[in-house]
Amino acid sequence: MVREMADEEVPAWWRRLGLPGLADVHVHFLPERMERRVWHHFENGGPLMGAGWRIHYREPVEKRLARLGELGVKAFSALAYAHRPDMAVSLNAWTLDFARRTPGCLPSATFYPEPGVLGYVRDALDQGARIFKVHLQVGDFDPRLKEIDDVWGLLADRGVPVVVHASSIPLPGRCTGPVPIAEVLARHPRLPAIIAHLGMPEYDEFFEIAEAFANVRLDTTMTFTDFSELRMPFPGRLKPRLRDLGLAGKVLLGSDFPNIPYPYAHQLHALERMDLGDDWLRAVCWDNAADLLDLTPDHSRPAEDR
Template identity: 70%
Template structure:
């Protein structure tokens, strides 16, 4: 598979009804411009940055996802300072209401009132949350968040957590901060972004130890990732076992990726894990989560 035009035939050949991608971003226009500026110019949170493959208007990006058969995806806005999460949540909920394929998503930040707006978001139909510990530069073990994590554990609501040192170290990343949360809330449904790249071993261990911790494939195994943060061959068999056990899900980081969407799927296929593994990762494992 070499182009996005091939994606639909690819998943159809697997006997799937489409793809579920749990790591997609749509942001308010002003925020999106600022995020893309960081990708274009690099900086302390981005290293050298990279060229965004899908630097397109929203309508065109949605059309591409639909053409490829991405049947479900969240918007995954994330707060990086106090006072912005509630407004972002209102935006992402409205976006989901206007976009049938979009899974309602929300975010949070350690601040006064955080439990109130998280509870309100759940009541409004949010199915998945996103926090970015590198960009947000906050400790997930902050006292203000303890009741939030507890609520999400009780409701079984997944949280996509950027917890590893990719693209560069910063914030409260690494396995220990989020491990501290899981020790207090072992039933929390954490989706570890990027398979925990580059701290693969640590986050694979987390997935082994906690029933509801899963890993998303975002940018992993692609030519871009393999050049700088290659996946350890010693973990390949464990990746196969975890995927078949429901603990690996498809993620892409669309649209802010330096390659085509099809290349992410090709990178998964060339691992040689087999069709059952691909079906599990690209549809079945996420189907029961959101």
């Protein structure tokens, strides 16, 4: 039985694996007013959340950044996502500025099906955006809409990954599930999509998509944890495929920090107790993201100091 570790033990854990640190592609930092609303939603629940949960890292932004540093998270995103028109441009301005002044933060951006979307996505890319996020359940939009078809094509051409919440958690949505995003990928097979939460609970279907498309990956966000296993357990029969996908570069560490109901270390503990080997852990926790995002061990240093 793998012993549960505390946050302060995490650096020793990744050093044991021979890693330079951790790369987490599913981290959230938001403008303060929006962040308060998101936290209220998580903690009080609602139509898309059920009962909700207590956020473990409900702390000022400076303290959260310090915690990531103490954990050894050398590269992380600042994922924001628009849920209505006329949000994405201001969110992108905030997240890109946040990355410029935050060592280790990947320049992150989002988009929404609306007039001008291709132009502002191009602008975000020109400003250095390296990872995007869309949430098909919260945004309640169909990824097959013609308004964003050229956006998917642009990201595919540029090789810029997009974290897509496409699965039916916490509840099925109008445009969630494997079919809509699979049809997008059929039109843009080179798109480097990262399916959030390993596609939970539609694990089988999203594993098939990751196996079918060369540039599709999965992130581990909240998977295998005690919290998720009580509600949507991972099928043990998929462990061999999970191992193969991880070793093939297709599984990336994601956490949902800070919006999680347990310590960060528990996500790593959950990965380790899958018992898929140290090579798999090394691939998931650093190597696969490093290959995708061209990370170096000194990624936490500001770009102008490299």
